[in-house]
Amino acid sequence: MVKQVSVFLPNEPGVLAKFTELLENNKINIRALTVAETADYGILRIIVNNPDKCIEVLRNANYLVSETDVLAFEVEDKPGGLHRIANLMGENNINIEYLYSTLTSKTAIILMRVNDLEKASTLLKDAGIKIFSGSEIYSI
Amino acid sequence: MSKRYEYWNKEMELKNRKELDEIQNKRLRAIVKYCYDNVPFYNKKFKENNLHPDDIKTKDDIIKIPITYKQDLRDNYPFNMFAVPMKDIVRIHASSGTTGKPTVVGYTAKDIETWTELMARTIMATNVTKEDIIQNAYGYGLFTGGLGFHYGAEKIGATVIPISGGNTERQILIMQDFKSTVLTCTPSYSLYIAEYLKNLDIDVDSLSLRVGIFGAEPWSEALRSKIEDALHIDAFDIYGLSELCGPGVSIECPEKAGLHIWEDHFIPEIIDPENGEQKNMGEQGALVFTTLTKEGIPLLRYLTNDITVLNEEKCNCGRWHIRMRKVIGRADDMLIIRGINVFPSEVEYQLMKIPGVSENYQIIIDRDILDRLILKVEVTPEAFSDKVSEMEDFKKNIEQRLYSSLQIHANVELVAPGKIERSIGKAKRVIDLRTKNI
Known part of the structure; x- marks a missing residue:
């Protein structure tokens, strides 16, 4: 988180x-x-x-x-990268309040505020998506 | 639990209705004759109306006397309403004069004595005694607040700190070190002090404050709760105006069920501000006073423009002195927005009931084609959210409440903390831009 x-x-x-x-x-x-x-x-x-x-x-x-608390996770920097996540949340009835992104030299990172943090986090993990911890993000 | 009631002048304060009526009738006859004989303004006015002092025998005859307006004092600026030569005047006070020239009042030595007596009763009615240390943060000077409290507090033997208004850091230092038990100032300044204490991380329970006597501007019941919660004190409303003496015309007792008007010195009436007709007991209207004992500048049926209701029932504190409801607003403060009459205090009352709304708000009225009411509201930590939808809901909630309770359409504008100017004297919560455009 x-x-x-x-x-x-x-x-x-x-x-x-x-x-x-x-x-x-x-x-x-x-x-x-x-x-x-x-x-x-x-x-x-x-x-x-x-x-x-x-x-x-x-x-x-x-x-x-x-x-x-927001979720920070990696997305593939290619067409359809974000779609996959949005779809996953929608199908599981999670509302995305808002999201924004940041780029490092290596990856694209999405920061996302949802109505059910725990559930969203589990879904992302199960889908094999890399979730960043606080300290990882603060020290990019 | 039975309440404690203190009195300064038990004999006078506990006179019953019949006794008060007798005193009033006797004193009314005397003051009418005094005005007729000594104030050219009244002499002329009586003659113009074919009225003679002998026509006024009891309070029932008072309606025969024409109303005295603030404009009459302005027309006779500065000293022409005085009933005595200047050599008999020992003090002058004047109103702030925010609208036009100040209104000037003069006191004889006996007037100062009377005022002091009334302030002694007033202060003790809030159960403040000689054991108390009164931090008097009303302004000293031409304004009557500072000196009025000062004399009354000394009279009852309390300790007065004549700190006057302003310099909040110093107020707090004195409050801490001198262990002030009573704070006297405007209600808005008390909140300003409370906020200042919070910013300095000072625990209010480390202070010795127990009572606040607040006046000089109308304030709602909801604001009382805010002040009492913020400062952990018992807050009392005091009423007065310089034309009558200053503070000390009326005060709440611990019942807080209206303000007792000292009827052995003033006759109150309620009139319809539209046509000047006297209203019945219990009806709302503009408050009018006749002074019964003043020598310097006696006034007959002086229109205050303060809107209230009178109640002549005996109070649980034992006093029969008539009670006026907390002033609802001033007749000339009443806002007419798209034809709807609203007192700013009613807006405040509604606002204070909404969680997350603080006393820091401002009403701005403008007109493009229709009147527009813009309500600037400071966002509090309680109301703040990272989600725009929640902030907008907060806004809509305020707008809806004002519409459902007062039928006014307000546009709420959320502003940052500290953005609304804090006031040390009378709060400026209403800005009417319409008058400038006409």
């Missing part, structure tokens, strides 16, 4: 810059990120090298933060 840090950010100019500056000053490196935005705010979800420190730094700076 991988710890994702979610942050509430107003949808205004300069907000992201202030946020990233804080991360830089605290030597926090972003491994993967996705933003869900609405007209008035965005929810930034990030995977970082040190989630506990990241949360502490953000809380001290009065950001609204939460942590969420």
